Amino acid sequence: MITTADVMAHLASGNERQQDAYYALQGSGLLQRLAAHQPYPAGTVPIDIDIPGSDLDLLCEAADLGAFEALVNRELSGMQGFQCKRGNGRAGQHPYMTCCVEVGNWPVEIFAQRVPVIRQNAYVHMLVEWELLQLWGAAGHHEIRKLKLKGWKTEPAFASVLGLQGNSYEEMLRIAAWNRDELRSWARLNTSFQFE
Incomplete structure (x- = not known):
């Protein structure tokens, strides 16, 4: 996208x-x-x-x-x-x-x-979130939606399941700077729910 x-x-x-x-x-x-x-x-x-x-x-x-x-x-x-x-x-x-x-x-x-749009935070957040959802599959969609239905904003929901501390918006930007392999390897170790 x-x-x-x-x-x-x-x-x-x-x-x-x-x-x-x-x-x-x-x-x-x-x-x-x-x-x-x-x-x-x-x-x-x-x-x-x-x-x-x-x-x-x-x-x-x-x-x-x-x-x-x-x-x-x-x-x-x-x-x-x-x-x-x-x-x-x-x-x-x-x-x-x-x-x-x-x-x-x-x-x-x-x-x-x-x-430029490709440097705006919302764009960068969406791309890293999409990459994580590709890794997590249906379980990730379910987990994030569950938190959002409880009133969580999107970036805090992602930060929560990844165990990120501090400002969730800044932390999501930080991990967005990693390459795809680094992000996926790290997410496999830090995601709080089970996925295949």
């Missing part, structure tokens, strides 16, 4: 909820309206750990948040649930903007930052 087209193809051929997300995104025209900002579907839906109430995430690159804000106000303000807010980012992070809309049965959160 490297490009937006790859993720959309994955959703189109996925389970019922993934296909519903695909049709919602296609029907809304969001990808076309945000095309200049390389919109990338991310989060729990593409990696099949979403639960009822999960939203669709779209990551965007916006060199100029003011211009991005003007675009979304022009293109999306008429959509149901529309709202936007800016944030300064945590220490060492870039300012960002989030916009929410509803398409079909899905709440959609659009996240824009000056950073």
